[in-house]
Amino acid sequence: MEVARFWRTNKQRYQLVGEECPHCQAKIFPPRDVCPSCEKEAKVPYVFSGKGEVFSFSTLHQAPAGFERYAPYTVALVKLSEGPMVTAQLTDVDAGDVKIGMPVEMVTRVLREDGERGMLVYGYKFRPSN
Amino acid sequence: MRDVSIIGIGQTVVGEHWDKSLRELGYYALASAMKDAKLERIDALYVGNAHSGALSNQENVGAMIADFAGLRGVEALKIEAAGASAAAAMRMGYIAVAGGLCDFVACVGVEKMTDQQPSTQEMALAMAGDGDYEAMQGLTTVSLNALLMRRYMHEHGYGKGDFAHFAVNAHANAVNNPFAMYRMNISPKQFAEAKPLSDPISMFDSSPVADGAACVILAPSALAKEFTDRPVRVRASAVATDTIGLHDRRDLLALDAAAWSAQKAYASAGIGPDDIDLFELHDGFTIMSALSLEAAGFAARGRGVGLALDGEIRLGGRIPITTMGGMKARGNPAGASGLYQIVEAALQLRGEAGANQVANARLAMTQNIGGSGATVITSILEGETWK
Ligand SMILES: [Zn+2]
Numbered sequence: 001m002e003v004a005r006f007w008r009t010n011k012q013r014y015q016l017v018g019e020e021c022p023h024c025q026a027k028i029f030p031p032r033d034v035c036p037s038c039e040k041e042a043k044v045p046y047v048f049s050g051k052g053e054v055f056s057f058s059t060l061h062q063a064p065a066g067f068e069r070y071a072p073y074t075v076a077l078v079k080l081s082e083g084p085m086v087t088a089q090l091t092d093v094d095a096g097d098v099k100i101g102m103p104v105e106m107v108t109r110v111l112r113e114d115g116e117r118g119m120l121v122y123g124y125k126f127r128p129s130n
Numbered sequence: 131m132r133d134v135s136i137i138g139i140g141q142t143v144v145g146e147h148w149d150k151s152l153r154e155l156g157y158y159a160l161a162s163a164m165k166d167a168k169l170e171r172i173d174a175l176y177v178g179n180a181h182s183g184a185l186s187n188q189e190n191v192g193a194m195i196a197d198f199a200g201l202r203g204v205e206a207l208k209i210e211a212a213g214a215s216a217a218a219a220m221r222m223g224y225i226a227v228a229g230g231l232c233d234f235v236a237c238v239g240v241e242k243m244t245d246q247q248p249s250t251q252e253m254a255l256a257m258a259g260d261g262d263y264e265a266m267q268g269l270t271t272v273s274l275n276a277l278l279m280r281r282y283m284h285e286h287g288y289g290k291g292d293f294a295h296f297a298v299n300a301h302a303n304a305v306n307n308p309f310a311m312y313r314m315n316i317s318p319k320q321f322a323e324a325k326p327l328s329d330p331i332s333m334f335d336s337s338p339v340a341d342g343a344a345c346v347i348l349a350p351s352a353l354a355k356e357f358t359d360r361p362v363r364v365r366a367s368a369v370a371t372d373t374i375g376l377h378d379r380r381d382l383l384a385l386d387a388a389a390w391s392a393q394k395a396y397a398s399a400g401i402g403p404d405d406i407d408l409f410e411l412h413d414g415f416t417i418m419s420a421l422s423l424e425a426a427g428f429a430a431r432g433r434g435v436g437l438a439l440d441g442e443i444r445l446g447g448r449i450p451i452t453t454m455g456g457m458k459a460r461g462n463p464a465g466a467s468g469l470y471q472i473v474e475a476a477l478q479l480r481g482e483a484g485a486n487q488v489a490n491a492r493l494a495m496t497q498n499i500g501g502s503g504a505t506v507i508t509s510i511l512e513g514e515t516w517k
């Protein structure tokens with residue numbers, strides 16, 4: 001179990017806390033401390049709205065260790081309305097109904113159960129929105 | 131800097147080697163390359179390997195293979211760059227010989243993957259991506275490539291069947307490669323009916339997990355003729371990197387690092403894509419072949435699949451690729467694949483590719499990719515046979 005590792009990214013997984021660059025106002029997610037647009041330091045927290053649209057998607061059948069019980073599941077690149085792209089699972093939708101450009105919103109769900117004693121890891125997934 | 135040449139090559143058959151360990155595979159490729167070069171001692175051994183920790187519970191693989199090969203005391207290091215590990219080992223060897231630090235260097239790529247269950251293999255392969263923001267969400271290497279392929283089809287208007295030609299070509303070429311894993315032809319119909327792995331990627335878009343090892347011996351070009359009649363000169367070696375996560379790319383369908391490393395390699399060899407006679411590209415997935423052809427300057431944006439549809443990637447086409455079967459049909463032992471590419475390119479440039487010989491092949495390019503485009507290593511090789 002990697003409790004500290006999961007804890008370090010709690011703010012990102014629970015609330016989509018990224019950064020805003022104080023120099024060029026670029027919105028950054030995941031946080032990276034150096035702005036990808038202007039390459040200056042960017043450490044000002046910024047909470048994303050969780051709204052976006054599907055940029056690409058796929059339903060996978062062979063899950064990695066730790067995710068076997070959830071397969072098949074649908075993953076996507078979601079383009080957030082503030083600009084950045086986020087990689088996440090889609091939820092509350094049939095795989096056959098997913099389309100590129102579909103509006104989605106962030107929700108919090110169980111991502112995985114870790115180990116035999118079952119520590120639950122929660123995080124963002126995205127579901128269709130109007 | 132000194133000119134560097136390949137004076138020996140070796141490889142094992144790619145496959146599921148339940149009877150052979152990581153160290154045995156590595157040693158067989160090394161011994162076979164040293165025999166090819168008629169060499170008894172080397173100054174250094176660089177071992178490319180991606181997954182020994184996650185899949186074989188073994189690190190310190192440089193020392194382990196040197197020890198097993200009876201090279202006690204020699205400089206030996208493992209080099210890791212995910213799926214580009216083998217080309218990275220080659221790069222380290224090139225730096226050592228070109229820089230005058232070593233004369234004779236063995237670059238080995240070795241991978242042992244089939245001891246583990248598929249879910250463990252997927253977990254290990256996913257370590258090439260962003261652990262906190264891709265693997266944490268349950269993404270696999272296959273599904274990351276599926277996201278690329280879906281978007282590519284959406285933007286450029288291709289159907290899934292249009293990607294068949296990459297796999298059909300690879301399998302046709304593997305038939306004549308005694309070291310290949312799948313030496314049988316496949317048809318576009320079989321491609322269309324293959325089992326989906328992560329749609330739109332199905333079994334025949336994806337290269338198989340495998341065990342194997344390949345090796346080249348590098349030496350100063352000035353000494354090469356003492357060891358072989360057919361040295362292969364390393365005309366360029368270039369590495370570039372991009373964001374570890376796909377979501378952070380400047381342009382999802384551009385493979386910037388592949389373009390940058392190819393441009394660096396062309397500039398250092400003083401040539402361009404039109405001069406290349408064959409291209410051993412990174413066909414881990416059909417979409418990677420299309421994006422690599424575009425990034426390396428062989429096709430315009432969105433035309434990589436078109437080049438395959440037009441038959442230009444076959445032996446005898448404008449730019450033959452995966453001439454000995456590629457990762458798709460020769461098999462993809464991840465951290466060894468980059469040296470299979472280089473060994474196969476060397477076979478072509480030595481005129482030893484048998485039924486798959488590219489006529490008058492003088493310049494070959496290889497490109498090895500770690501992750502979904504995060505580390506890209508390009509080499510340009512020139513045969514000296516016809517000089
Ligand atoms: Zn900035």
